[in-house]
Every structure is written in C-alpha cells, then in structure tokens.
Amino acid sequence: MLLQYKCPNCGDDMTFDSETGTLLCHSCGRQENIENFDEDLISTTFSEGEAKEYHCHNCGAVIITDADTTATSCGFCGAAVVLADRLSGILAPGKVIPFSISKDEAIQAFKKWCKNGRLTPKGFMNADRIKNITGMYVPFWLYDLNNRVKVSATGTKVRTYTRGDYIYTETQFFDVYRDINLDYVKVPVDASEKMVDGMMDKLEPYHYTDLKDFKTPYLAGYIAEKYNYNDKELLPRVKSKIQRFIDSYISSTISGYSTVSYKNKQIDTKKMKSVYALFPVWMVYYDYDKAEHTFAMNGQTGKVVGKPPISMAKVGMWFGGIAASTFIALKLISLALGGGLW
Structure with missing residues (x-):
C-alpha cells in the first residue's frame, strides 16, 4: 500500500518538517500535528506482497524500489510516499527519532x-x-x-x-x-x-x-x-x-x-x-x-x-613543525643546563 499525505487546504502533498516536527505543505504553508492528522486525508494505493513496483497517486508514474525500501519519493513529480505494506506486522517499527536537522x-x-x-x-x-x-x-x-x-x-x-x-x-x-x-x-x-x-x-x-x-x-x-x-x-x-x-x-x-x-x-x-x-x-x-x-x-x-x-603536504608540514619544536625545546634545555652550541 502506497501512502501520500494530502494537504486539507490545497490538496498538495505534505512532508515531515524537521524544524517544527509537523507535516508541512510547501505549497500553502499549512502545518498539521502528526498525532491528530485526519486519516481521511491519506491517499492510498494498494499493491500485492513484496512487489517492487508502485504507482504514484499524483502523476501515475511507476515507482521502482528495492525490497528493503519503506519510504521514498516519486522521481517524476517529487511526491513523498510511504510503502505502508512494508511497515506492518513484524516489520512495523515501535519507535522513531524524527529528523531535527533540515x-x-x-x-x-x-x-x-x-x-x-x-x-x-x-x-x-x-x-x-x-x-x-x-x-x-x-x-x-x-x-x-x-x-x-x-x-x-x-x-x-x-x-x-x-x-x-x-x-x-x-x-x-x-x-x-x-x-x-x-x-x-x-x-x-x-x-x-x-x-x-x-x-x-x-x-x-x-x-x-x-x-x-x-x-x-x-x-x-x-x-x-x-x-x-x-x-x-x-x-x-x-x-x-x-x-x-x-x-x-x-x-x-x-x-x-x-x-x-x-x-x-x-x-x-x-x-x-x-x-x-x-x-x-x-x-x-x-x-x-x-x-x-x-x-x-x-x-x-x-x-x-x-x-x-x-593532504600529504600538510602531513609533512605538521611533522616538520613537531620536529622543529622538539629541536628548539632540546636546545633551550641544553643551554639552561650549561651545554654549548651544537
């Protein structure tokens, strides 16, 4: 089953917004709380079993995925889709940490x-x-x-x-x-x-x-x-x-x-x-x-x-700097202990 989340204002697709933690419509700017999202606004398309081929509800294009993909986007119209049949039963996650970085x-x-x-x-x-x-x-x-x-x-x-x-x-x-x-x-x-x-x-x-x-x-x-x-x-x-x-x-x-x-x-x-x-x-x-x-x-x-x-050049400069610092430190120690010039 293919899920797409439709905006109740304009009917465009909504996606998860990491900044607000809500579903956001990029067309009209409407935000929807995920916990209270109306299931009547979820567009569904059904498929059978572990099929790797889905049809986008927006443009009708065929979405090809591998058997492990559970969410993707349509390569033609960019619509965000969730492959719900791959998230059910024993494949259903219990927890999620949402994106907080856009x-x-x-x-x-x-x-x-x-x-x-x-x-x-x-x-x-x-x-x-x-x-x-x-x-x-x-x-x-x-x-x-x-x-x-x-x-x-x-x-x-x-x-x-x-x-x-x-x-x-x-x-x-x-x-x-x-x-x-x-x-x-x-x-x-x-x-x-x-x-x-x-x-x-x-x-x-x-x-x-x-x-x-x-x-x-x-x-x-x-x-x-x-x-x-x-x-x-x-x-x-x-x-x-x-x-x-x-x-x-x-x-x-x-x-x-x-x-x-x-x-x-x-x-x-x-x-x-x-x-x-x-x-x-x-x-x-x-x-x-x-x-x-x-x-x-x-x-x-x-x-x-x-x-x-x-960068091997930077590595060489870095080691060269360490060697020079060590040489100077030893020189100062030698002079402090009464040593002569090298």
Whole structure:
C-alpha cells in the first residue's frame, strides 16, 4: 500500500518538517500535528506482497524500489510516499527519532566540518563538491540487557622498604571475588546490511528523550529502510558491543592492588527486551579528486563521520613543525643546563 499525505487546504502533498516536527505543505504553508492528522486525508494505493513496483497517486508514474525500501519519493513529480505494506506486522517499527536537522542545515554543518579538517587538502576544505545529500531513516534494534558477572582473580599488594643496608620487597596475595548484576538499556545496533556498521556506531550517541511512538507521517519526504536482521540474529553483536563496558566496570570494582590476575571471568548476558526503531541519518556523497567520498551525519545531533582525503603536504608540514619544536625545546634545555652550541 502506497501512502501520500494530502494537504486539507490545497490538496498538495505534505512532508515531515524537521524544524517544527509537523507535516508541512510547501505549497500553502499549512502545518498539521502528526498525532491528530485526519486519516481521511491519506491517499492510498494498494499493491500485492513484496512487489517492487508502485504507482504514484499524483502523476501515475511507476515507482521502482528495492525490497528493503519503506519510504521514498516519486522521481517524476517529487511526491513523498510511504510503502505502508512494508511497515506492518513484524516489520512495523515501535519507535522513531524524527529528523531535527533540515537538509539546508545539514549541508551547512557538513561544510563547516570540512573546513575544520587540519590535514585535508585545500580543495576539499572548500566543501563545494557535494554531489548529493539524502535523508534516510536507518533501522536499529534497541536492546535492554541484563548481565550476571562472576569473577575470580588474584590481587597483589607490593611494598618496598629499607632496613639497614638492605632494600626489601614484600608481596601480599589476595583472593578477589566479584558477583555483579549489570543492566544496560536501549543499546543500539543497526539492522541494515547496506549500512557500514562501524560508521553507524560512530554516529552515536542518539538522545532518547526524542524517541516517539512510530507513525508513518514521520517518514514522509525521506528515504527509509526496513531491517535485514532481526533482534535474535544481532544479539551476538550487541553482546560484543557492551563487552568493553563490562570489562571497564569490573576493573573499576577491583582497585587498590599492584597487580590483578584473572583466574575466571564468567559473563551471562540475557536479552530482557528489544525494540525496533528508526534513526535519522543524512548520507552525504562528495566528489573530490575524481572519486566519490561517502559521509554520514546524525540527523538529530549533526555529528559527522567518514574518512576525508589527507593532504600529504600538510602531513609533512605538521611533522616538520613537531620536529622543529622538539629541536628548539632540546636546545633551550641544553643551554639552561650549561651545554654549548651544537
């Protein structure tokens, strides 16, 4: 089923506006509260199953999507459409963080980010080669996890003292036990096979105060993907993701020892709850030096991640500056200690 949201004033299509958090008609300026939007104003076109072909209700053009797309726009008239049949049943998201950064704001934020690159080429820093920027809702699973941790270790305390002409080292050994109950809530893991996991991880954190119950109008005007991996399939990854936090917490409870040697560390992680959510991401495609560079921006906070090109000339100057500073510092130290000229 294809959904389009019609303006009650002029009948034109409405899209989600990140600034006001409402459905906005760009023709007459009318705004509609998403929670109270009249369902009679939703234009629907039905299709069967997982068809990749839809017909735009505005112009009749055929909209071609892949099987994972849940929201897109008509390539002919630009109408925002939501593919509702791909958002039902087990594919229905529970939560969504709406976009709070508009396309224009995203472009300006990206240009500012480019100019802050100390080691990027001058041409890249101009930030005038944006090929395309796309607002996309990326599927995530949010996990509530309970961790029962049991640890046994040997700790030592070393004391050195002098008695007469002798220096003594005294080492005491202690048995250390810990039985810890740890809860982590709303741990995010992206569920799209198209997104690079490392890039999506670096976009964190998202602020969960903006989490809203999912409603399809939030997707109007943006691209959205459905999940490729369910919560059971991604459970090993989320366990791996919190491992370093658990290790850090364990270490924080074992302090005051000179050394700690672990004999046994048992971590039993159980999923208490999982929620399917959509998070906002601006994908930026940037042309530089005959190559396309891909960056991602958190559509809520504006954080940018990606690998910009590096200017080897700037790298050389940077290391040269460090070497010169080190030489001068050593020279001054030498003179202060009475050393001669080199």
